[in-house]
Amino acid sequence: MNDVKQDKNNPLFNQPYAQVSFNATGACEYQILINDVPVYTDKGAMRASVPVNQFMQDGVNDLAITVKDTDNTCNVSASLEIRKLHGSDNISTVNRVSFSGEPINATDKAIADSTKAEKLAFKDDDFKPAEDGYITVNQAKLETGKQYYGYNPKVQQRELMDGIKVSQEVNLPLDLPHWSYLDGETIANDQATKDALIAIYKEIWVDIQNKNWDKLNKLFALRDKEMKMLDGEETNTVAKIKKTAESADTKELLVPNEENMKNLRENLDLNVFGHAKLVSLTSWNGDNILIFNTSYGNVNYGLRFARINGKFEIVR
Secondary structure (H helix, E strand, O other), rough: HHOOOOOOHHHOOOOEEEEEEEEEEEOEEEEEOOOEEEEEEEEEEEEEEEEHHHHHEEEEEEEEEEEEOOOOOOOEEEEEEEOOOOOOOOOHHHHHEEEOOOOOOOHHHOOOOOOOOEEEEEEEEEEEEEOOOOOEEEEEEEHHHHHHHEEEOOEEEEEEEEEEEEEEEEEEEEOOOOOHHHHOOOOOHHHHHHHHHHHHHHHHHHHOOOOHHHHHHHHHHHHHHHHHHHHHOOOHHHHHHHHHHOOOOEEOOOOOOHHHHHHHHHHHHHEEOOOOOOEEOOOOOOOOEEEEEOOOOEEEOOOOEEEEEOOEEEEO
C-alpha cells in the first residue's frame, strides 16, 4: 500500500476530489445519496454532477438512488467519480448504480447495469479490475417499500414513501479528513430535536437583525473550519451572510411574524439523514429557512447540524 500511496497520479492519496455524476430520464421523482445524505433531489430529466467530499470517508462509502413509486418507466443512474483536486482534469469512475424500469414493478433486472461486485486498483489513470485490488465494490442491491423521502400532500408533511432504493457499498482508502459529525451522537427524529433547531434559527435571525456578526461567527466556526479542510481555501459563512444582508439589492430577511412564529413547530419539517448523524430543518417543500428577499429573487442558506457532546452544531 505504501507504493500505491506514493503514486502521484493516484487521486485517492493526492487531495482527492469526489463527485457523483448522475443522469435521469422519464417522469419520475428521485434522489441521489452518498452515505445516506441526499445530495440531489428532482423530478424528470436531468444530467449533472455534485461534489461530495464533505460526506465521504476513508473506508466504506455507500452510493444510492431512490425513486418514488410510479408505473412510468424511469431511468436513473449515478456514478462515484474521483480526481485530484489540483493539477488534473482526469476523472476516474469507481462504481455506478443504475435503475431502469417501473418502480412499482421493480425486479433485480432493473438494476442489471449497476457495477458488478469486484476489486479495483488504480492503473494507467483509471480504476481497473485487479485480483489484488485495494478497492472493494460490493454487489448492488435493490430494496422496495418505504424508500423514497418526499412530500405527501395528503398529510402535508415530508415522510418516507413507497419507492425503490438501489445502493452499493464501496470500501476504498481515501485521504480525506475525518469529519466531526461522524463521531457525533445519534439524532432522534422527535419534537425535542425540532425545538432545539428552531431555537438556533431564532438566535441566528436575531443576530442578523442586530448585526451581531462576532456571535454568528462562533455559531458557524466548526462549519467554516471543516469547509477549509476540503480544499485549503478560507471559508467565512458569516461574511457571505453579512454581504447579503447589507446589499442594496436585499429587501429583507424573511423572519416569521409573531403569529407564524407560534406555528413553527407544526409548519417545519425535520430531516434526519447521514445514518442519523445529520439533521436539517426545512419548510414543507424542502426549502431552506434562512432566506433573504432580494430584488433578483430569494437568497437562501442551507444548514445541516450534528449533535456533538450533547450540543447541536452547524457542520454543513
